[in-house]
Amino acid sequence: MAPSSERRTAQLEKHIAPQACASYANPVGQKPATVQAMQDERDRANFEVQKLTYVLEGGKKAADQKQKMMLELERDVTFRMYDIHDLTKDELRYRTMEKFHNILHHLSNESVAIFKQRLAIVSLIDPGFWTRFGVHFGLFFGALQGSATSGQFAYWASKGAVSLNGMIGCFAMTELGHGSNVAALETTATFDAAADQFIIHTPTITATKWWIGGAAHTATHAVVFAQLIVNGKKYGVKSFVVPLRDPKTYTLLPGINIGDIGKKMGRDGIDNGWITVTNVRIPRAYMLMKHTKVSRQGEVKEPPLQQLTYGALLQGRTAMVVDSGNVAKKALTIAIRYAAVRRQFSSSNSANGLETKLLDYPIHQRRLMPLLAQAFAMHFTGMEMQKMYDQMMERLDSASPGDADMEEVLEALKETHGTSAGLKAFCTWNCLNTIEQCRQACGGHGYSAYTGLAGMYNDFAVQCTWEGDNTILTLQSGRYLISCYREACAIRDNAKKSGKPGKKMAPGVGYLNHMDELLGAKCNGRPVHDLAVIAEAWDSVSTFFVKRAGEAVDECLRNGQDLDVALEECSQHRLYASKIHSFGYLTHRFIDGVNTAKSSPDSTPAIQNILLQLAQLYGLYTIEENAGAFLQCGYFSPSEMDQVRTNVTRLCKTVRDQAIPLVDAFAYSDYIINSPLGRADGNVYEHYYAQIKRANPPQEHPYFHKLIKPLLEREVLDNDDEEAGLEDEDEDEDEE
Amino acid sequence: MAPSSERRTAQLEKHIAPQACASYANPVGQKPATVQAMQDERDRANFEVQKLTYVLEGGKKAADQKQKMMLELERDVTFRMYDIHDLTKDELRYRTMEKFHNILHHLSNESVAIFKQRLAIVSLIDPGFWTRFGVHFGLFFGALQGSATSGQFAYWASKGAVSLNGMIGCFAMTELGHGSNVAALETTATFDAAADQFIIHTPTITATKWWIGGAAHTATHAVVFAQLIVNGKKYGVKSFVVPLRDPKTYTLLPGINIGDIGKKMGRDGIDNGWITVTNVRIPRAYMLMKHTKVSRQGEVKEPPLQQLTYGALLQGRTAMVVDSGNVAKKALTIAIRYAAVRRQFSSSNSANGLETKLLDYPIHQRRLMPLLAQAFAMHFTGMEMQKMYDQMMERLDSASPGDADMEEVLEALKETHGTSAGLKAFCTWNCLNTIEQCRQACGGHGYSAYTGLAGMYNDFAVQCTWEGDNTILTLQSGRYLISCYREACAIRDNAKKSGKPGKKMAPGVGYLNHMDELLGAKCNGRPVHDLAVIAEAWDSVSTFFVKRAGEAVDECLRNGQDLDVALEECSQHRLYASKIHSFGYLTHRFIDGVNTAKSSPDSTPAIQNILLQLAQLYGLYTIEENAGAFLQCGYFSPSEMDQVRTNVTRLCKTVRDQAIPLVDAFAYSDYIINSPLGRADGNVYEHYYAQIKRANPPQEHPYFHKLIKPLLEREVLDNDDEEAGLEDEDEDEDEE
Structure with missing residues (x-):
């Protein structure tokens, strides 16, 4: 800092500086109450947090890799995030461009697979940079990969399309x-x-x-x-x-x-x-x-096969399904950590005289715990979606028209297309809603830019309309489901005729293999929280509403409409069928995840237990949210639906006890979280205050002399001015 | 502009200026297609638009008053809004302070009632200014009015607290x-x-x-x-x-x-x-x-009566209920006007070769028409809430402890308190959701700052957490409903005992006067779109869930919990009861509005008819959204619920035909709308393009030489550099 500038700052501080909050510091050796509160939460952990991280990330090596990348980003000065909220658009663009050089260094020194993991982390802290770099790396370069001949690709690569040289x-x-x-x-x-x-x-x-x-x-x-x-x-x-x-x-x-x-x-x-x-x-x-x-x-x-050109377009959708889970985890880490240390209102049964933690309120548990369960559901769904996409692309890349297995390749493409359409929409909507719910759960402080959720909402919101508008994608998914339904009907009818079992539908719509049984299925008094019941419930209701959508289209066709018109007329049916199907799809992926975790070398009974509880919570919460659908198809009776509600409340309490260990298992560093409310140590108030002060240092009043002083000291018109010398005749008369 | 700066701009334009879009202009005398499309929509009007405005605003005089104020604001240079999206925080604060002088001029030249109407319009175009001015005028000055003795009030007024002199x-x-x-x-x-x-x-x-x-x-x-x-x-x-x-x-x-x-x-x-x-x-x-x-x-x-001090705190909540309706109308004007001119995808039955208007898609009707109906419901609810508040304050101001009618005053206060708590939360949530739905309904263009909905969301979002967090207020409302339920039970039991009819509950919870009949009520095959059926359905389901919440609390009390703990334990019940009650409350206010409109001198049968259809749509759409509740209490059978769905789709189509005349009736000028997508003339593309160009004039590249050139022209490490002179022994061996 230049001396003159130093002098000026010192002067300013003398006159109008807010004092540092040293006087508020805790007595030497005493932890802030919020830090103690956070520690108390961690002491409740009934499972091994780090092992859950390994289970989620696919082992220690992958988890460590992620930590290493987070550290590298944190130390990279161009990726500093603490001041990001106060940059203007122009400053932000400059800052964003500054990052290109360092990220390209990684691109040329690691495998593309590893580099993509790095970008996934980058998207969590700086979605603007992720997009700007992704425009070249994902869209432009992706278009070359997908649409250029090998000669053309080599030409543009030689011009610098890979390394951005030139x-x-x-x-x-x-x-x-x-x-x-x-x-x-x-x-x-x-x-x-x-x-x-x-x-x-x-x-x-x-x-x-x-x-x-x-x-x-x-x-x-x-x-x-x-x-x-x-x-x-x-x-x-x-x-x-x-x-x-x-x-x-x-x-x-x-x-x-x-x-x-x-x-x-x-x-x-x-x-x-x-x-x-x-x-x-x-x-x-x-x-x-x-x-x-x-x-x-x-x-x-x-x-010859136009469809084969579409594969690469699904990459963005797949990435957004994965991103939705990751961003939801980040938002939940902030809101849940804050709820674990924020106290408001005393409760009559608080022994220590402290107010009650937000997280101890049943209603706050109801607000956040189902969303936490949903983040796990999206995590497992994202992994599955990525696998489906990778496998499909592998087959597509090696396929050429006339191959013997071309029909299977096209089937895989159709499945990936239909599934990714529905999930992109469903998961980005879920995530956007999660961010807003988390923001509101932080109360007034959620409105501050520095607490991170406001910007997260604004950055994420675009995902609901770009690369396929969510409503249109949901309708596409509905169309895919109707076509699956017709296919399943044909398979069933053929099997009946021929006496031989037909082929099976793709796993995601596997319930259609059993549609007749599922349509009449009922809970019939079995425990509603049993995963088998939950899975069957979703299969049953999905079948019910997919069939309805299919029948509604059939009716329009019978009335002489052509297929396109019929599909438009039945769009509400399609939309609804797709939503119901997506809830069920996530429930299944979660249950699969619970089962897969059993065979993970890092898993333990305690981990399997908490995952089971989360899966139950997700399944039952979503059933509760869609009570109308279940009562309509009759899978649950009204009194069973009451049990669903009671179980959701119970599971919210159970999961609440492990809420901090669970978000700890997401293993995002404080740098990634970038919110004083979401600090791992729980020291929220001191860091929030410090951040506000750092971002808004004392300054000379920017417009007191220009705007405020003239306002406060202006002369208000008095009666003399009103008359302005005019002798009003009426008044004269009155005065006589 | 200084000459040198002019020269520089001219140079820039020569080199890198985007050309004006003159070359794109329509042939002389030909309207842009979107303008024609908008005109076509207006030609469909089957009611008198201006008369509906009068009905909504309470007559021609009030409607004209509003138009006059909009014009005054539009011409006030400090209130210019076209460049607002590109101001930095500091610039925005400066601009906001600039407005004080002119608004104070109005304050000293018109009645407080008229001035408050002016502020309500200001809040639609500049919520930041509205808040900043409101901090003094509503909060500080309001606190003096509510809590200062008359001597103290006079003292602070003399210091400038009214006129901001000093x-x-x-x-x-x-x-x-x-x-x-x-x-x-x-x-x-x-x-x-x-x-x-x-x-x-x-x-x-x-x-x-x-x-x-x-x-x-x-x-x-x-x-x-x-x-x-x-x-x-x-x-x-x-x-x-x-x-x-x-x-x-x-x-x-x-x-x-x-x-x-x-x-x-x-x-x-x-x-x-x-x-x-x-x-x-x-x-x-x-x-x-x-x-x-x-x-x-x-x-x-x-x-002596602490409660009497609370009245003024309800002013903010009341204002937010009214504001929610107004902001929702603004958002819907943008999204619906855009949907009336935006075309995407051709449909097989499009006669003129044009693509289909978004508004003609059944799914787009489903997205926007129920929200339009809801905006009308909020309009009538806001009027009722304001009346309730004004009447209560009038009584409160003249009341003093010991008055004969003190019990009634306290009843009115309790009703206003409970009602405003629930409605503030319900309506601000509705409005925030409406803004986001409208933003998404504009597709990608909804993400641009210049199309207005993004900023509207960010400005409005705070209303869900300030002046009473929405969740807490909803729980307060739930608590109020439980206490009403108990009171109603007591009145009923006393009436049975005494044989004399007891006192009536306040109109907002009037359904509790008939709770026994309502609990067993069923639709029983009557037409579901009949307003009497819709009203009874909401009364029945409200009674059902308020009673449930009350019984859940009673059960906790029987189990030995104290009331506060019991209420916390039953918070999910309270929340749910309050939400269901609020849907019903809005439905009733809408039906009241339809009835009142019949006696309005400006009303016509056509206006009564469209209001009736909107009320039916609101009632049935909200029933559909809460299907689980209705199936659970048994008011509708599953097949009647299907009729509800069919009727919603039908009414969406009906209302769609009048959608542009309906948003025209909100009578917001283009200045208030401040979005090229929501322009009254439908000329969206030209204005959107022009606004983007004006806001982002050509400029020298801000960082090409500093950041991009070095990146593109950097030397990428080649193999020689990697070896850096080191004779690697293994490699030598290999080469041998």
Whole structure:
């Protein structure tokens, strides 16, 4: 600090400085009460916290790897997070760009699999950077991997597309007028055979490429989605590499115009922009031709199996399912740790004279414990979704049209497509809701930027609408379920006819193999908290509402509507069926997780027990939340539904006792949590106060002389001024 | 603009300017398609839009008054809103303070009632200013009105408390460690009889006054809530005027330390701060003594009826119920207008080749139409709540202990207290959810700051936790309902014994007068959309769950728990009963509104018809959402519940046809809406594009040379560098 600046600060402190809170410190040697409260919670642990971490992360090695990465990020000065809440949009973008250099160092020194784990951690602390880097690494580079021929891929790699030496890419798909309906994008790519070039063009205002991450300040090149037109014929949307800027000067190239999309709800570290392309010519070879090819002569060769091109698009959805679980865990760590040390209102049975911990209130347990159970359900579901995606991509990468197992590959693709659509929507909604519930559970302090949940909400909210709007994806999932239902009906009918068992439905919709039994199934007085009952209940109700949706569509078809119209008319049925199915899907993945944990080398009976209780809580809480569905299909009677409620309350109390050990097992460091309310040591007030003071140091009043002094000292109009010298005749008369 | 700056901008525009979208303009004389689409919607109106506005606002005069105020605000340059999304926190605070002068001009030139209407409009466009001004006008000045003797009031008025000549007040109630539990605040006010002074003191870190609006930069004085201690005896929390700053210099007074709370989720125009008070002496007369009095000799005289002091605290809650309806209307205007012009995906039955309007999708109708109906329900509920509060305050102001009708006054207070608690929570939750649903219904564009819904969410979110945390208020409401239930039981039992009809319960819980009939009531095949059926259904289910909550508490009492513990144990029952009751309460207020509209001079059969349909939609949609409750109590059978669903879908379609005329009837000007997506003319794309461009003008790249160029042109370590001259022996061997 320069001397003059030091002097000025000292002066300021003398006059208007808030004093440090030294005088409030605890007597020497005495822990703050909140620290003691947190310790008390940890003393209650009835399972081995670190071992649960190993169970969740797939072993000690993976868990240690994560800790190592967290430490590396924490020590990386470009990734400092303590001051992030006070950066303006422009500062945030600068800071975000600063991080590229260091993250690229890791990219070139570790495997892609390990690097992706690193990015998953980055997404927890800085979703804006994750997006900005992901625009190149996931979207642009992903498009090259998915749509370039091997020769094209090698060419762009040699230009720097891997290492960002010489180029940075962005992904120009959506337009002002088109998001979900990619097929109707307006940008054109017209083949000029004479020049062997494509002419890329933005024909209307609504065709402007919009929301393009990295466009405003970062990218040199874009993968542009445009309608391929050859000899006047339209061939649908294909992708083209379009250079945007001179990499030496960042001057926009002729015909390219780019503007900044500006301020957003969150993720301001990413520089979204709009792009218009005005009759820009690119070589024919800049069209990515792994699938559709355009020859020198203008012959268009389309791929035999269009579906095979879709696989890579599911990567983002899969990542969001995993991210939803992780972000929910972070939010819950904050709200639950705060609830374990925050006291409010004394209760008549408090022995020590202290007020009651929020976590000891039955209603607070009801607010947070089901969400904690849900975070575990999302954890196991994310693992399963990732596995399904990886396996599908492995098969897809090695598949080629005509392969003997092509039908199975397409089945796997269909399953991954339908499942990821439903889960992306369901889990991002769950997570957004979890963040907001956690924020509100922190009371007034949840509204402070520094306690972390407000920003988390704003950053996460976009996940409900990008890469497939959640409602549209849920409807897609509903459509998939209806088609599964029809298939299951056909299999059943064939099996009846032929007397031979038919093929089995994919595991996720495996309940449809037993639909007839499930439709009549009832709890019939068995204990409602039995996992077998819970699983059967969800299978039964899922069958009931998927069948309903299918029948509603059938009825529309019988009334002469075509399939598309029928599906639209029945969209509420589809949406509902998909939601019910998703609850059941997560319940099953949780139960699978409980079973798999039994064979984990790190597992113990105590761990299996708490996981079992969490799975029961998740299953019963979601049944309670969907009571109408269960009473309607008749699986539970009204009095059994009362037992469900009683059990939820009971399990909330049980899980509450282990709540701190459970969030400790998520193993996020204080750096990752980045909230004084969520500090591991429980010392929330001192750290909150300190953070507020550091972020808002004393300063000269910014506008007292300009705005406040004139206000306080203004002259208020008095009666003399009102008259302003006018002799009012009426008044004169009155005065006479 | 200075010449040099002009030159620079011109240069910039030459080199990197995005071109204006003139080239995209529609051919001369042709309307943009979205404008035509909006006109088409208006042509569908089957009722007189302006007359519905009059019905809603209570006549032409009141409606015109509102339009006049909107215009005045729109023309007031300090209230300009187009650039608000890009202001930093510090700029926003400056801008917010700028508005004080002009708003005070209105305060001194119109009645308080009219001025409050003006503030209600201000809260729609600038909630941050509304809060900052409200801290003085509502909280500080309100505390003087409610707690100062008439002499004290006159004294502070003479110091400038009304006109802000010489002083600005803030309201220092909450502390770092205490929000909801006001009784446990730690700040002390110890009477020093010798000096005839109080010593105000912050004893601990958690006693720091926290979240105090206006403290950081605005206020000269605070009303401080502190524990009154006289002669070593504690008398509970009372309020004291404490001077904070020298009004001439804004230097903090000795013993006062204030810091800035800094960045929040929203409402950054208000300068929340923290305050510590270290042994600060104030004259005895600075204690506000309308209720509790401390004499020169240190005698403490407490008020005979403590409850009478609570009335004013309900003002904020009442305002929030009204605000919830208004903000929901604003959010819905944006989402519904956008849905009426946004097209996505073509449908097979689209005749004109255009894609389908979002509003024509059954699922989009399902997303927005029930929320539109709910906004009407909140509108009528807000009017009723305001009336109840005004009437109660009128009685309270004129009441004094010993009055003959004191019991009735206390009844009215109890009713207003219980009702406002439940409705504040229910309506702010509804509104926050409406904003988020509207934001998501705008797809990706809902994430842009400029489309307005993101900021609306962030500004509104605080209403769920301040002035009574929503969960705690809902539990209070549940407690009120249980006490009403007991009272109703007693009245019924007495009536049976005496043979004479007992007194009636307050209208809001009037269903409890008929609880025995209601508990067995069933729909029994009557049309589910009949308002009488809907009303009875809600009465029946409310009785069912209020009774359950009461019985659950009784059971705990029988088991030997004391009342407080029993109430905590049954908090989930209380919460649920209160929610169900609130749905029913809104349904009744809506039905009342439909009936009252019949006698409005501005009403017509067409208006009565659309209001009827909206009320049916609200009633049935909320029944559908709470299907579990209705199936559990047995009012509807499963097949009747299916009819409810079918009717909701049908009514969504019906209301969709009038959706634009209905939001037009809310009569918010484009200035108030402040979102290009919600423009009245439907010209969304051009205005959205123009706003993005205006807010983000072309500029020199902010960090290309510093961050990007070095990244793109860095040397990547090659193999030579890796070896760094070391002759590796193993490698040598291999080479041999």
